[in-house]
Amino acid sequence: MSKFTSDYMITMKDIVKEGSPILRQVTEEVELPLSKEDKDTLICMMQFLKNSQDPVISKKYGLRAGVGLSANQIGLNKRMFVVYFTDEKGVLHEYTMINPKIISTSTSMTYLPQSEGCLSVDREIVGFVPRYERVKVKAIDIEGKEFTIRFKKFPAIVFQHEMDHLNGIMFYDRINQDNPFKLPENVDINSL
Numbered sequence: 003m004s005k006f007t008s009d010y011m012i013t014m015k016d017i018v019k020e021g022s023p024i025l026r027q028v029t030e031e032v033e034l035p036l037s038k039e040d041k042d043t044l045i046c047m048m049q050f051l052k053n054s055q056d057p058v059i060s061k062k063y064g065l066r067a068g069v070g071l072s073a074n075q076i077g078l079n080k081r082m083f084v085v086y087f088t089d090e091k092g093v094l095h096e097y098t099m100i101n102p103k104i105i106s107t108s109t110s111m112t113y114l115p116q117s118e119g120c121l122s123v124d125r126e127i128v129g130f131v132p133r134y135e136r137v138k139v140k141a142i143d144i145e146g147k148e149f150t151i152r153f154k155k156f157p158a159i160v161f162q163h164e165m166d167h168l169n170g171i172m173f174y175d176r177i178n179q180d181n182p183f184k185l186p187e188n189v190d191i192n193s194l
């Protein structure tokens with residue numbers, strides 16, 4: 003049994019840090035129909051993101067603010083993650099994604115001018131992380147229903163960051179090793 007029951011509170015001690023092998027492996031498909039255990043884990047993961055953005059709770063428990071969390075970041079070898087954030091237009095994005103697949107991407111790309119951050123990385127990393135500007139995605143939600151969704155700009159970046167986790171990729175793998183501020187050539191790429 004996983005300890006991540008729906009009333010368990012994830013704190014920073016549960017977050018797997020870089021260097022751990024589970025962050026470097028391609029995670030396994032979640033078995034469907036979704037088990038109660040997996041569902042509870044996802045509820046628990048989503049609650050962590052909400053807590054981490056709550057000024058009072060995050061301070062009390064020393065939580066770093068996060069907008070996404072993948073199952074392998076809490077040590078589980080499963081293709082599922084949660085995202086929770088408000089975008090630049092003030093729209094709330096709250097998604098649970100099980101066995102997500104990218105259906106299509108834009109040719110244009112984007113990046114965060116201040117690089118990306120990760121709950122599993124405690125050091126500061128500089129450099130641009132090129133991401134597709136838009137992605138179309140298919141996944142299973144927490145009720146076990148398949149859905150298709152399009153993300154663009156910041157939400158697309160968050161999605162691709164989490165999707166990378168499921169494939170054992172860290173955001174800094176995508177930063178140019180010779181010059182961290184060098185962008186891919188012959189690509190329409192603009193800062194977010």
Ligand SMILES: [Zn+2]
Nearest residue numbers: 119120121122
């Ligand atoms: Zn991350």
